[in-house]
Amino acid sequence: MSSVLRRTVLTLLACAAAAAASPALAQAKMKVAAIYTVPVEQQWVSRIDKALKAAVARGEVEYVFSENVANADYERVMRQYAEQGNVLIVGESFAVEAAARKVAKDYPKVAFLMGSSGKPQAPNFSVFDNYIQEPAYLTGMIAGGMSKSGKIGLVGGYPIPEVNRLMNAFIEGVKEVNPKATFTVSFINSWFDPPKAKEAAFAMVDKGVDVLYAERFGVSDAAKERKVLAIGNVINTQDKYPETVVASALWHMEPTIDAALAAVKAGQFKAEDYGKYSLMKVKGSELAPLGSFDAKLPADLKAKVMAKQQAILDGKFTVKVNDAAPKTK
Template identity: 35%
Template sequence: MKRRQWLKAAALGTAAPFGTALSTALVPRSAQAAAPLKIGFVYSGPVSGVGWTYQHDLGRKLVEKTYGAKVQTVFVENVPESTDAERVIRQLVADGCKMIFTTSFGFMEPTLKVARDNPDVIFEHATGYKMAKNVGIYQTRFYEGAFLCGMLAGRMSKSNKLGFVASFPIPEVLRNINAFTHGARSVNPQIATKVVWINSWYDPARERDAALALTGQQCDVLYQNTDSPAIVQLAQSKGLYAFGQDSDMSSYGPKAQLTANTVNWGVYYVHKVGQALAGQWKAEDTKWGMKEGMIELPPLNAAVPADAAKQYNERKAEILAGRFFPFAGPVKDQAGAIKVPAGQNISDGELWSMKWYIEGVDGKLPT
């Protein structure tokens, strides 16, 4: 399964396609300084102004700002999740990169293959599940933000029907569907969530069509696990509400976006690069969320009523303090079976292998 859809290269002069010279950002250093740590980033999409790749590139820039002349960063954008990814990663090694971040699920096997041949290079792979001595993995607890967005959706919906535009039926996405629905039903038990799958991470036309289909079923608040602002734009045009994903998308729908479930990769990149510079890096399985600063939600839309905002902010504070967990029991699946008993919390193992719909989701899970 590809983690990010391969996007077309940006126009000549603004981005280098994967088959051309690397885009680089060289940090100046004095002649007396030690050679900088050269760090490569592999992106599946273009470095644009919003979305998944954009957030990763903000993280790269934070590494530069934090470590200055101690580092040199390079990136390659628009890399397909195919055998071409291996070639790009090998070229980064050949160009002297001693630390490489591969930022899409579909880069997992190419990363591991190149890592086996280069034990002196540090590799970090986003959203994967396979590790090696020189390969660490990292993921986000997006579901924390999805639960909070659900709370807002449950309060703002007039039809009691929420719409979710989903990419692929994998645990990463199911966690967010379920957390969003669970959050909504925690404040409005009458809520039902309808899901449309588009089998793509980034396809603005299909995202818009899916959102239109949901609005045709009386869904008046929309959420997404896709990357473009098309859904927020549609909500803006129809006078409905929606949520940004990965990035703050309020500029595309200032009246529509209630808030956004955004990711700050920079806190992780600064942390791991710091380990490498200190000679203390080790391969780890990292899952960070709100309390670590990886998941952030921008200020609420002024349309959110004061009591709903208060309820949201109180729950947000509890998540940040580690006093509340979105999948704390009791949790039932779509058929009414207990998945998490009262007084218990779901394990990370169950979270990261989730393959079921929670109570309140309307429809069948694709097989």
Template identity: 40%
Template sequence: MRAQYRLGIVIAVLIIGLVVGLGVGALLFRVPATPTTTTVTVTVPKTVTVTVTASPTPTPTEKVRIAVIYVTPIEEPWNMALHQAMKWAEKHLNIEYVYTEKVHEADVERVMREYINLGYKVIFPHSWGYHPVTIRLAKEFPDVLFCQGSGPVDIEWPNNVLLYDYWIQEAAYLAGMVAGLMTKTNVIGVVTAFAVPDVNRLVNAFCAGAKAVNPDVKIIVTFIESWFDPVKAKEAAAAQIEAGADFIYAERYGVFEACREAQKKGKRVYAFGNIVNQNDLAPDVVIASVVWDLRPFIKYVVDMVRRGEIKGGIVDWGMKEGWAKFVWNEKLKEKIVPPEVVKKIEEAKKAIIEGKLKVPIYEDWDPERWK
């Protein structure tokens, strides 16, 4: 879905290039290592020619005040990825960061208005369900930058809304390759939340990576119908392990506990962390993590605000921009991962970054696709 609506973003930012993604005009922005003034012209096939002018970043002189609203507890990975990036920005970018967690959609307008009334000029409504309120308030407060965490792209967004989402399917594809190459039972699994577009992207990518190296592998996918229910996720993972799964993509919290218990019973079971680096949470279980690194995006936002600009658009960076990362648990890798598997993953990673390997994007869920 997000790969089909990328035109019209003209943002004065620090960039050294735009990348055309998926052959349909996705615009991906990069920040140069040193401040320069550059004009970049990119011809998008079958679309238009886009010109972007970048200007130097001013020296940070005053704090950029940022308020974030989370719909679930802060420890939920989708939230923690942004929280960690904000804590980093506090230290390195001179920002003021405040947040409110566990805000129901029915109450988010009140919370957003409170932050705006307190003078916060950058608001992060970090949930798909918040987007109707974001659109309404963005029109009412054109001098406030709203960074909306996921939402539909086939609608018209106000010019002061930046729409972002976790485009980590490239790293999830690599995780699928590891599972497909290393499974002993030829059964692997995914425990996830809902069959919604952003989740479907990474679940399908994991399945595609596994099937690319092991066409006969069986993949069990369980949707627990909750964004945060560790008990339910643990039960789903336990059922998959009972059915033979020995590698599980833990899109939700709770999977690691099931894997630990299975290991205590002598089973060879491993998992993949999701969104944040979870390797240390269960070092004997998590073989690698698929990481969403929001630090480049936060810098992008802060630099824009310091230049006195408020411009919206759609941000859908990938591995090339450092937005998505595949991070090995080095100790477990040395212990159980064959060198030839490591080599294949590094080769695939390099091919993805160079644009030679295109990870398929499916935003629907069709279980027949991966049988």
């Protein structure tokens, strides 16, 4: 090997070693952390986790998370992740708004993207929510058309805007198909208590309800045992309940997460409301494929639902956002 070639090879090897060791020369991955107050498999946070894992698979981020974090411990965990160099922290601040916003003020160079009922807080506290009222309306139409008794039951976690707007959209969808339908509404005051949700659903079935809106885990189990129908929320569980879950309103967090990551990467992250990324037109939500119920829906009902879906996508029909707590009626 000539001395020139030897020097060239050694130089290339040195550059490669330096690139491997130096974030400035190598393509550095963004460090992202998430904080969940419930188990990561709970439907709402599982959608955030799924979207962040997709970014990991693309090689864009390093991702860590904490689950089952108590409200009293939330601020400490947020500060810990901020101190560890994470450039984006994702979480749910519904029950810890004051603490979460305080942490964001203390770390202005860190981007915070939090599930929240409140407004964005300059300069770095952005909010998001599951604005999936559009497919929720469509599932309501299906429920109204599939119910034989006209009695619909809804079991939710807490009567907060994030839950209320989906229930109200579902109810309005039912009423479009069956104006005479009646509704029984119950909140279990927990984000993750399947046995309690199941008992609430049993009580409704005992009163003649034959379609259940499963805002929480446990409701579809009750529907399966009592041989009534269920409407899913946020995730599609029809594979587990092929004879029970007739339709679901799906939430896709990928548009929200991807928009936040792009803003952080470009150095342009600011306090914004990311709710718009949950709408159907940007693929932030959708009516799940009907699957095992595709052939069971009456043709006229399916046609009405598909027409309404197209009207939503075309901007010709807007699902009203109603954050008021729904009541039994």
